[in-house]
Each structure stands twice: as structure tokens, then as C-alpha cells.
Amino acid sequence: xxxxxxxxxxxxxxxxxxxxxxxxxxxxxxxxxxxxxxxxxxxxxxxxxxxxxxxxxxxxxxxxxxxxxxxxxxxxxxxxxxxxxxxxxxxxxxxxxxxxxxxxxxxxxxxxxxxx
Amino acid sequence: xxxxxxxxxxxxxxxxxxxxxxxxxxxxxxxxxxxxxxxxxxxxxxxxxxxxxxxxxxxxxxxxxxxxxxxxxxxxxxxxxxxxxxxxxxxxxxxxxxxxxxxxxxxxxxxx
Numbered sequence: 490x491x492x493x494x495x496x497x498x499x500x501x502x503x504x505x506x507x508x509x510x511x512x513x514x515x516x517x518x519x520x521x522x523x524x525x526x527x528x529x530x531x532x533x534x535x536x537x538x539x540x541x542x543x544x545x546x547x548x549x550x551x552x553x554x555x556x557x558x559x560x561x562x563x564x565x566x567x568x569x570x571x572x573x574x575x576x577x578x579x580x581x582x583x584x585x586x587x588x589x590x591x592x593x594x595x596x597x598x599x600x601x602x603x604x605x
Numbered sequence: 606x607x608x609x610x611x612x613x614x615x616x617x618x619x620x621x622x623x624x625x626x627x628x629x630x631x632x633x634x635x636x637x638x639x640x641x642x643x644x645x646x647x648x649x650x651x652x653x654x655x656x657x658x659x660x661x662x663x664x665x666x667x668x669x670x671x672x673x674x675x676x677x678x679x680x681x682x683x684x685x686x687x688x689x690x691x692x693x694x695x696x697x698x699x700x701x702x703x704x705x706x707x708x709x710x711x712x713x714x715x716x717x
Contacts (some may be wrong), residue, residue: 535707
């Protein structure tokens, strides 16, 4: 079975400071990893993904994430936070081993609050 | 492209009534997913389709829930009879190949 852990319910960062939202995962095969963002009363928006290749993945709105296989982590980062980045962030994983496990398993989500 | 379209956006119904949620995936996408989001359980996969065929419905909570995809551009999720514990936001998502999923705006269901 696959699982995702987002250990922080909330992360508070001052505007202009770097931010990190943590994610660890567990899969039986190789992971496909994703970050999504959800604004209030909206659907989830895709930010970035790791399938294979470079461990540092760049995505939308200046976000990036680093895949670390030994630590089974995929932390989301941004060098300089904006107030508009305040939202709910979800990490998700899918196993590439096939066998029908094609849906995403999501973490519980992390509320990111950027303070002016 | 208009993205994934869901209707209705809000549904309020009484316990015991039938509820039908609708989804139009992005044109050209060949996989469709239904998720449910609640405060207590987060985002849960209910069922997904590949090329209109249901592949995994293990997340469907019970027999009161059913989903269909009669063609590549339309899917429904039906709850009959509905119960207050079904109150949640239901999301539809679609995907092309092995790429990322794109989510609709969701349907907020309230069962009283």
C-alpha cells in the first residue's frame, strides 16, 4: 500500500523568506510524486511532479521540490514567499508498478500562511 | 480548454434522496477519477476509469454509491439513498496517459 505523510498541519512564514513544506512517502515500487495547491472553495491545482530524472523539479509560481530517495521525501520549496502563496498544499504519490493502483494517494494537507 | 467541468457546484438534499453528480473531463483525456474530500478523512479516491472502463472501485464506501462513464466526455457519481455522512466535497479529475491529473472545481454536497 502507498502512503503520504505531511507532518505539519500549518507552516507560518514571513513574506520574502524561504519556505519549505515537508512530505514523505511510502510505495512498493518507484514513486510518481506530485504537489497540488488548493485555494478556498476551489479545486486542486497542479504545481509540479517528479517522475524520473533530476531530483530537483521546478514547477509553477516559482515553486520547486527536491526528491530524496534515501529519505523518501519530496519537500516543496520556494526561495521567497509571497502573501498570495497562502493556501492548502497537498503532496500525492502514485506507484509506478502498475497493477491498477493508478489513483493518487494524498497527504492530509499543510496550511501555508505567509505573513506580510 | 475549459478544464474539468462539474455540476452542480452545490447540492443540498434531504436524507434518503438520490443525488447525481456530473463530470465532463478535459477533451482528449483518457482517465477519469472521482475523489471525496472531508475534514476528517482528507482526500480519498473513490473510483477511476481508463478509456471509460471502471478499473478500481475499491474506494467506493458502500453499495449506495455508483459511478458510470457512458462515453469519453461524461461521467456520473450517484448516491442512493443519501445519508448525512455523505456530506463532503466531491472532485472529479482527468488525465491523459501517465501525466498529472487535472481537477474540477468540485461539488459541495450537504445532506440534511
